[in-house]
Amino acid sequence: MSIEIAGVGKRFGDFVALDDVSVSIPTGQLTALLGPSGGGKSTLLRIIAGLESADTGTVQIEGTDATKLPPQKRNVGFVFQHYAVFKHMSVAKNVAFGLEIRAPGKARVPLTAQRRDDRTRIQKRVEELLDLVHLSQFADRLPAQLSGGQRQRMALARALAVEPTVLLLDEPFGALDAKVRKELRDWLRRLHDEVHVTTVFVTHDQEEALEVADEIVVINEGRVEQVGTPDELYDEPANDFVMGFLGEVTTLDGQRVRPHDIDVETTPGTRDAAQGEVVRMLRIGFAVRLNVRTNDSEDVVVVLTRTHARTLDLDVGSRVWLSPAAAAGARLDATVRAV
Numbered sequence: 001m002s003i004e005i006a007g008v009g010k011r012f013g014d015f016v017a018l019d020d021v022s023v024s025i026p027t028g029q030l031t032a033l034l035g036p037s038g039g040g041k042s043t044l045l046r047i048i049a050g051l052e053s054a055d056t057g058t059v060q061i062e063g064t065d066a067t068k069l070p071p072q073k074r075n076v077g078f079v080f081q082h083y084a085v086f087k088h089m090s091v092a093k094n095v096a097f098g099l100e101i102r103a104p105g106k107a108r109v110p111l112t113a114q115r116r117d118d119r120t121r122i123q124k125r126v127e128e129l130l131d132l133v134h135l136s137q138f139a140d141r142l143p144a145q146l147s148g149g150q151r152q153r154m155a156l157a158r159a160l161a162v163e164p165t166v167l168l169l170d171e172p173f174g175a176l177d178a179k180v181r182k183e184l185r186d187w188l189r190r191l192h193d194e195v196h197v198t199t200v201f202v203t204h205d206q207e208e209a210l211e212v213a214d215e216i217v218v219i220n221e222g223r224v225e226q227v228g229t230p231d232e233l234y235d236e237p238a239n240d241f242v243m244g245f246l247g248e249v250t251t252l253d254g255q256r257v258r259p260h261d262i263d264v265e266t267t268p269g270t271r272d273a274a275q276g277e278v279v280r281m282l283r284i285g286f287a288v289r290l291n292v293r294t295n296d297s298e299d300v301v302v303v304l305t306r307t308h309a310r311t312l313d314l315d316v317g318s319r320v321w322l323s324p325a326a327a328a329g330a331r332l333d334a335t336v337r338a339v
Ligand SMILES: Nc1ncnc2c1ncn2[C@@H]1O[C@H](COP(=O)(O)OP(=O)(O)OP(=O)(O)O)[C@@H](O)[C@H]1O
Pocket: 012, 015, 017, 035, 036, 037, 038, 039, 040, 041, 042, 043, 044, 202, 204
């Protein structure tokens, strides 16, 4: 395990931001800390980075107890939503910064062979990094001459420059528009597949976490609700909160199911289906969303493809029979919830 968080608690005055959090984050994976605003994700990330100290518990990074280590001794790279850049320095200089301050004897020694070697090495590394984040052609620009997405890529190159053991990203694409966000998240996934550095990123966007992460840690009200792969969380949510947070949920025959995990028929099926009437029908892109009122007065939301809706010749007023799809993933029935 790359990062072991054990029994971490954090209060701000009377407010409990983290309550006895224990999580293991595997080496080389992309892990998302996912949850609603104010749940404690950033606080946990900042504790891993050493920017905040835990009141209780320990943090180990690659087998070393980092609980009391200052941030610069933890070998972590950090990228925030609003990234602090050196505005007067070129993109290449921004990326080189961390490498230059690490180069030995920088200020004291004149231009010796050692320093020349360092310079060549740094220049080569910066070129590699800019190539990795697809910014080679912008090396000489100032940060202000980059788009928001390009700036965040520069921030990632800078964080990766010092070859961190762990890369920590706090809503790195949060301030960008939806389309750029989507592009960057695909890009982050590809980048991670290339460099394999253990990466932890904070997001409140479930789609982002489901698409990008190898593993997701769901955090709510200072506690870990569930840890698992995107499939595990989506198909086998541990509780109501996780099920509702990771996708839309509706109720059919007292069971909580995903709206696209409902079979729709226009004749009474052989199975024990709930009969109802389509009261609303909305087309959203390739999907059709139905509101069905059942004979038992349940309001059920159903999502199906446009082609399927057309095949069934559905419209407002159609009579339909609904049953949970046989292969449906997530389902939590009312009795389990009550227990
Ligand atoms: N320095 C601080 N002083 C007081 N309260 C704080 C401080 N930092 C965080 N908090 C509180 O702790 C709680 C958790 O904050 P945190 O930033 O970890 O949440 P989050 O899950 O990252 O939310 P968001 O997605 O909105 O960033 C919040 O209620 C926040 O107001």
